[in-house]
Amino acid sequence: MAFAVERTIPVPAEEHGPSGLLKWITSTDHKVIGKSYAITSFVFFLLAGLMAMLMRTQLASPDNTIVTQHLYNELFTMHGSLMLYLFAGPFAFGGLANFIVPLQIGAPDMAFPRLNALSYWLYASGGIIMISGFLTTGGAADFGWVSYAPLSSSINTPGAGPDMWIVAIALTGFSAIFTGVNICATVFYLRAPGLTMFRLPIFTWNMLVTAILILIAFPVLTSAMVMLWCDRHIGSHIFTATGGGVPVLWQNLFWFFGHPEVYILALPYFGIVTDVLAVFSRKPVFGYRGMVFATMSIAALSTSVWAHHMFTTGTVLLPFFSIMSYLIAVPTGIKFFNWIGTMWRGSLKFDTPMLFAVGFLVVFLFGGVTGIILASPPLDFAVHDTYFVVAHFHEVLFGTVVFGGFAGIYYWYPKFTGRMMREGLGKVSFWFMLVGFFVTFMPQYWLGLHGMPRRVADYSPLSGWTLFNRVSTLGAYLLFISVAIMMVNFLVSWLKPVPAGDNPWDGHTLEWATSSPPPHHNFYWIPPIRSERPLWDHNHPDCRTIDTHPPGEQRVPAAVGAEADLRPGHGTGTGHESGEGEEP
Amino acid sequence: MPHRNVSCRARGTWREHLAPVAVLAGVVTALSGCNLVPTFGATRGVTTQAHEEYRLWYWMAIAGIAVAVFVWGLIGWAVLRYRRRDDHMPKQVHEHIPLEITYTVIPLLMVIVIFVFTVMTENFVDNNPPRPAAVINVTAYQWGWIFKYAHTGGVTIQTAEKAAPSLLPKSYFNKVYPTLTIPVDETTRIYLRSLDVVHGFYVHEFNFSRYAQPGVTNTISFTPTTTGWFPGQCTQFCGLYHSEMLFNVHVVPDAWYRTWLKAEERSVKHERLFGFAPLPAKAGP
Amino acid sequence: MLLFVGAFFAAVCGIYWYLSNETSGTMMLLGTCLLGALPGGYYYWWSRRMRPRPEDDPEAAPADGAGVVGAFPGSSIWPFVLGISAASIGLSLVFGLWSAVFGFVLATAAVIGVIRESRRGGLV
Numbered sequence: 004m005a006f007a008v009e010r011t012i013p014v015p016a017e018e019h020g021p022s023g024l025l026k027w028i029t030s031t032d033h034k035v036i037g038k039s040y041a042i043t044s045f046v047f048f049l050l051a052g053l054m055a056m057l058m059r060t061q062l063a064s065p066d067n068t069i070v071t072q073h074l075y076n077e078l079f080t081m082h083g084s085l086m087l088y089l090f091a092g093p094f095a096f097g098g099l100a101n102f103i104v105p106l107q108i109g110a111p112d113m114a115f116p117r118l119n120a121l122s123y124w125l126y127a128s129g130g131i132i133m134i135s136g137f138l139t140t141g142g143a144a145d146f147g148w149v150s151y152a153p154l155s156s157s158i159n160t161p162g163a164g165p166d167m168w169i170v171a172i173a174l175t176g177f178s179a180i181f182t183g184v185n186i187c188a189t190v191f192y193l194r195a196p197g198l199t200m201f202r203l204p205i206f207t208w209n210m211l212v213t214a215i216l217i218l219i220a221f222p223v224l225t226s227a228m229v230m231l232w233c234d235r236h237i238g239s240h241i242f243t244a245t246g247g248g249v250p251v252l253w254q255n256l257f258w259f260f261g262h263p264e265v266y267i268l269a270l271p272y273f274g275i276v277t278d279v280l281a282v283f284s285r286k287p288v289f290g291y292r293g294m295v296f297a298t299m300s301i302a303a304l305s306t307s308v309w310a311h312h313m314f315t316t317g318t319v320l321l322p323f324f325s326i327m328s329y330l331i332a333v334p335t336g337i338k339f340f341n342w343i344g345t346m347w348r349g350s351l352k353f354d355t356p357m358l359f360a361v362g363f364l365v366v367f368l369f370g371g372v373t374g375i376i377l378a379s380p381p382l383d384f385a386v387h388d389t390y391f392v393v394a395h396f397h398e399v400l401f402g403t404v405v406f407g408g409f410a411g412i413y414y415w416y417p418k419f420t421g422r423m424m425r426e427g428l429g430k431v432s433f434w435f436m437l438v439g440f441f442v443t444f445m446p447q448y449w450l451g452l453h454g455m456p457r458r459v460a461d462y463s464p465l466s467g468w469t470l471f472n473r474v475s476t477l478g479a480y481l482l483f484i485s486v487a488i489m490m491v492n493f494l495v496s497w498l499k500p501v502p503a504g505d506n507p508w509d510g511h512t513l514e515w516a517t518s519s520p521p522p523h524h525n526f527y528w529i530p531p532i533r534s535e536r537p538l539w540d541h542n543h544p545d546c547r548t549i550d551t552h553p554p555g556e557q558r559v560p561a562a563v564g565a566e567a568d569l570r571p572g573h574g575t576g577t578g579h580e581s582g583e584g585e586e587p
Numbered sequence: 588m589p590h591r592n593v594s595c596r597a598r599g600t601w602r603e604h605l606a607p608v609a610v611l612a613g614v615v616t617a618l619s620g621c622n623l624v625p626t627f628g629a630t631r632g633v634t635t636q637a638h639e640e641y642r643l644w645y646w647m648a649i650a651g652i653a654v655a656v657f658v659w660g661l662i663g664w665a666v667l668r669y670r671r672r673d674d675h676m677p678k679q680v681h682e683h684i685p686l687e688i689t690y691t692v693i694p695l696l697m698v699i700v701i702f703v704f705t706v707m708t709e710n711f712v713d714n715n716p717p718r719p720a721a722v723i724n725v726t727a728y729q730w731g732w733i734f735k736y737a738h739t740g741g742v743t744i745q746t747a748e749k750a751a752p753s754l755l756p757k758s759y760f761n762k763v764y765p766t767l768t769i770p771v772d773e774t775t776r777i778y779l780r781s782l783d784v785v786h787g788f789y790v791h792e793f794n795f796s797r798y799a800q801p802g803v804t805n806t807i808s809f810t811p812t813t814t815g816w817f818p819g820q821c822t823q824f825c826g827l828y829h830s831e832m833l834f835n836v837h838v839v840p841d842a843w844y845r846t847w848l849k850a851e852e853r854s855v856k857h858e859r860l861f862g863f864a865p866l867p868a869k870a871g872p
Numbered sequence: 873m874l875l876f877v878g879a880f881f882a883a884v885c886g887i888y889w890y891l892s893n894e895t896s897g898t899m900m901l902l903g904t905c906l907l908g909a910l911p912g913g914y915y916y917w918w919s920r921r922m923r924p925r926p927e928d929d930p931e932a933a934p935a936d937g938a939g940v941v942g943a944f945p946g947s948s949i950w951p952f953v954l955g956i957s958a959a960s961i962g963l964s965l966v967f968g969l970w971s972a973v974f975g976f977v978l979a980t981a982a983v984i985g986v987i988r989e990s991r992r993g994g995l996v
Binding site (some may be wrong): 072073146149151153155159160171243244249250251284285286287289290291292293315316317318321322325326329330332333335337338339341343344346347348349350351352353361364365368369372373375376379380381382384385387388389416448449452453454456457458459460461463466506543546547548 | 592627628630637639640641642645648651652654655658659661662665666669670673675676677678679680681682683686687690694695696698701702706708709712713729733765779783784785787789791794795796798800801802803805806807818820821822823824825826827828829830
């Protein structure tokens, strides 16, 4: 195979290189790496979900003894770590972004394919190291996913499990940094001709901003891990008060990573939802530029709010972090109204991806509102480290990562595999998930407001928390059923394939212009790009996107005229090539 | 504007009229069902500081629910009204700058208003008034509490093991949880420290928590307004027995507090003289 | 955009330092500011000196981008080897130095392998 690659492949290229297991190990093709990432992170998601089931079962009754306290501490630590470090982030920027971003910008591959493969292997080995902490004699890490110093010191949590956790985080941290660099370079340098920055699909925009956030946040985390390791093994006293260190420094470092991390997890899924809503409404994204600026301001603000996790430490500047946290609500609100604007007067088709995207809107809104409440220091004093916080961040993260992520899975699964998922199973799984979600997490707000602290393995029967804990556990089982149905859906689509075709959803962006699954180096042909929806413009020449971004407007008068005359019912796409936009 | 036939319009009107009522009724029923009206689930609290926080919570909850219902309404409307009924192409609306500016500015104003109220409440809650009636050094450790009353010759209450351990599997049943006795209607100041890791000093009815951290002394004050027993607990995860790091707060009338403190002081002197504590004569109900 | 990152964090950093006098946060914000400003400045410097690229031209036709985009190796074993070596070096921090020896041998092999692969410009 040639090393040098052109943007579009002139003739259909055969698959070269090794096949079978060796293909998965040696491939530097962004699609194969993306699939590996997606599958690996989904396995971690399932494992972490099982841990959650175990914890909810333990909490179903007061003074329960299904798991010991030590095991419970390991479980919630690993549940959080797997979900946040190994599923939510890597699934987005490793799995989906790796696969989709080059396709959306018409590139043959990521900018640094071998670096890309390296970051996958760092991630995979890091994940395996983290999870195999359970096999050590002392058990896995048990200091919470935030591993607050000095609880994470070698005196308070000795053993190999916590050390493996630290090494694993450092490895996955490097992996994330490499991926971030790769995405930045790909978006900056490998865009197709005519695809200016302000014509990038919103998903790619959000991935670019996420990549920059990764570059801001993950080095801090990785260096904090190095410091922690030094404290544990070579006797430095960076985080120990007795040795002259500053324990609260850990919290500052960690949350300087931790809060951007929340948006590293959220922004890609915002992007998925934006794309899905637009496609299934048959409309362009409403307020495209507003959306991009909202994404950027969320990212910018998110790096100056880290200490709102530390309001109750009594050592931070409350009003500064409070107002910064409040301000994030403004761009998030813009996004919300833009999403609604995208659906407004559209033609909404409720296939499974769209259901999950709308479910995300419903669910995330409530997480956002309680986020405002938590951003107020006095109210944070009242509910800090209670189940109110647990319910809040699960609504936010579960809302974005699971609802948004599942929307993405159902949306792009045809592109990944060339097969469709079953609509019926998908819809059943959605309704289980929506109901299960509210049944699980709404009672947790109540529990938090009634004083149940988080991360407790048991509670007194006198506390009056039993009923709502039961309800929450029931909801968790519903979520379990929902995911199980989804697994059945995967299985069915694998055993009895229904071919998807290139563009099953009438998609707008370039990834749908190539075959499903795409060939090696992706594109035989790319449509002319005159707006952020090149494929839509190509397929629906009488219903084109008005490119409001100068200076393209004057050059396509015919298209603008067609738009002005538009009547409902007239625009049935014929898919023929319209040339007026390309005349010089 | 897509054409709508008569029956469609009639359905729309019906929905327009009934939907808000139905939503309101649903919300009220749901809330009262969970005993959320009118406190939205929170406690009013038993200190002046807690009352202030509750007030802020109350108005923010109302604002939050209003915003949520409004946006949910918009989503619901869009989802119900704009389902795909035929194969028509919707107008390819791209943006609407005045509208976008509107929904940037309105949340911004709301946020600023909320921020002003937040800062007012925060300053009240974080204020440490001079000359408190009681000064207590609270020290957290794995996994218990030490309450040391200042200016009393060393009155100390702390987590203890039960003399006769229970056979039940958990250490939960083998602990005597300490009680923090403080006077009602007077300000108590607490200096909060930790011996080892980060702990959280949390009393639910005070609507308040604060970290106890090694190397840091946090100063907090409350003014209880109600007498009674209130459970407290460590909220910041601190290791193996985190869930059993409980304590109680006993708010008593001022005279009672003085009597109790006198008795404790005598007991401390007794112990200092004779090397053991006097036989237990428990104060309290 | 990176310049914007730099400017934004310069401002936030200043405000935060003024309001809090707290060291760690200020340093992190300063680092973030530089993270934006350095590559941003570099890109700006370059963007003034290079020809406009077809991908930034709103009127470009797909054919404008014809030609070789870059070198994309189809498959390579070395990232896997390097990943394993990094993992074993990492594990040496937990279990002792023996696995670091193994890791460094693999890492050396991988680096040599990658260089040879790039020189030859083809599959290995």
